[in-house]
Amino acid sequence: MRDFAGHAALVTGGASGLGLATAQALAQVGVRVAALDLQPGSPSPGILPVACNVADEASVIAALDTAETAHGVARIVVNCAGIPGSMRLVGRDGPVDMTRFAQVIDVNLLGTVSVMSKAAARMMALAPLDPDEARGVIVNTASITAYEGQIGQGAYVAAKGAIAAMTIQAAREFAAKGVRVLAIAPGLFHTPMAADVPPEMVEAITNDAIFPRRFGAPEDFADLCLSMIRNPMLNGEVIRLDAGVRLRAR
Numbered sequence: 001m002r003d004f005a006g007h008a009a010l011v012t013g014g015a016s017g018l019g020l021a022t023a024q025a026l027a028q029v030g031v032r033v034a035a036l037d038l039q040p041g042s043p044s045p046g047i048l049p050v051a052c053n054v055a056d057e058a059s060v061i062a063a064l065d066t067a068e069t070a071h072g073v074a075r076i077v078v079n080c081a082g083i084p085g086s087m088r089l090v091g092r093d094g095p096v097d098m099t100r101f102a103q104v105i106d107v108n109l110l111g112t113v114s115v116m117s118k119a120a121a122r123m124m125a126l127a128p129l130d131p132d133e134a135r136g137v138i139v140n141t142a143s144i145t146a147y148e149g150q151i152g153q154g155a156y157v158a159a160k161g162a163i164a165a166m167t168i169q170a171a172r173e174f175a176a177k178g179v180r181v182l183a184i185a186p187g188l189f190h191t192p193m194a195a196d197v198p199p200e201m202v203e204a205i206t207n208d209a210i211f212p213r214r215f216g217a218p219e220d221f222a223d224l225c226l227s228m229i230r231n232p233m234l235n236g237e238v239i240r241l242d243a244g245v246r247l248r249a250r
């Protein structure tokens with residue numbers, strides 16, 4: 001999608017961190033953005049905040065309806081809504097509490113799949129746009145923990161690994177309708193979610209990066225996201241955005 005202006009986009013988790021930066025970057029290039037979030041922010045130029053719990057199907061459908069009424073069917077979907085979740089598979093109190101494990105899967109994985117599938121179904125009914133007969137593009141957010149999960153990250157890793165694995169699968173499934181599917185696997189980014197990461201872990205991760213040895217900025221994520229949306233030859237791919245870090249075995 002080379003020309004963004006006038007198209008509609010859905011950005012989940014669009015009120016904070018990576019989602020907010022992406023919503024702002026899309027709005028700056030003329031996209032009409034609906035920022036779906038559990039705690040929607042206040043409206044800003046080009047961004048319509050929409051209350052949505054991605055883990056609740058009725059809430060997703062209602063949010064998609066609201067966004068569609070305001071902006072038309074979205075050709076761009078960026079799934080950033082997510083929660084952290086730290087729990088050992090076997091901790092001091094015994095095996096992991098499956099209710100807590102499932103909550104992380106519900107939001108991070110099922111929420112992504114729910115928005116992706118519901119938005120894709122609407123996108124597929126649109127007219128194709130260009131000589132490629134493209135209808136739109138979906139970018140999901142995985143994590144480098146999908147590849148090098150560390151101790152205590154099981155639920156989060158299970159969700160992010162599944163998002164990474166589904167990228168090529170969903171791209172194959174949606175190809176006949178001209179919908180591309182992509183994912184970004186971020187390293188450590190400076191957002192409210194990362195505020196909960198203990199300082200010693202932040203230092204270890206940034207020190208292990210190749211270069212630059214710092215937190216990623218949400219704008220770095222948004223830049224990549226827009227490049228991926230723009231480039232018609234990119235499909236079924238998960239791109240690491242992590243300054244070359246590989247998480248240690250711990």
Ligand SMILES: NC(=O)c1ccc[n+]([C@@H]2O[C@H](COP(=O)([O-])OP(=O)(O)OC[C@H]3O[C@@H](n4cnc5c(N)ncnc54)[C@H](O)[C@@H]3O)[C@@H](O)[C@H]2O)c1
Pocket residue numbers: 012013014015016017018019036037038039052053054055079080081082083084107111141142143144185186187188189190191192193194
């Ligand atoms: N920050 C990092 O270092 C990092 C690294 C790798 C992956 N990620 C992933 O990037 C994505 C964005 O994270 P972030 O760092 O910007 O975090 P963040 O906490 O700043 O933003 C997440 C947003 O998602 C929203 N949200 C949470 N649960 C929701 C639900 N059920 N329905 C709708 N919205 C919900 C929150 O309200 C929040 O606004 C997440 O999927 C996260 O797992 C972040």
